[in-house]
Amino acid sequence: MVRVAGLVAQIRAGITERSADGRTPQEQLDFILTEIAYL
Numbered sequence: 001m002v003r004v005a006g007l008v009a010q011i012r013a014g015i016t017e018r019s020a021d022g023r024t025p026q027e028q029l030d031f032i033l034t035e036i037a038y039l
Helices: 002-012 025-036
Strands: none
Touching: 002 025
C-alpha cells in the first residue's frame, strides 16, 4: 500500500518521468488497478 500511495503522490505532484520499466506513475497505477481487479 505504501508504494501505491507513493504513486498517487507522484501523480498529484505532476511527475511524468518514466521508471526503469518505462512506465509513468499514472501508467503504473493503471496497471496495478487492472491487476487487483482480478483478486
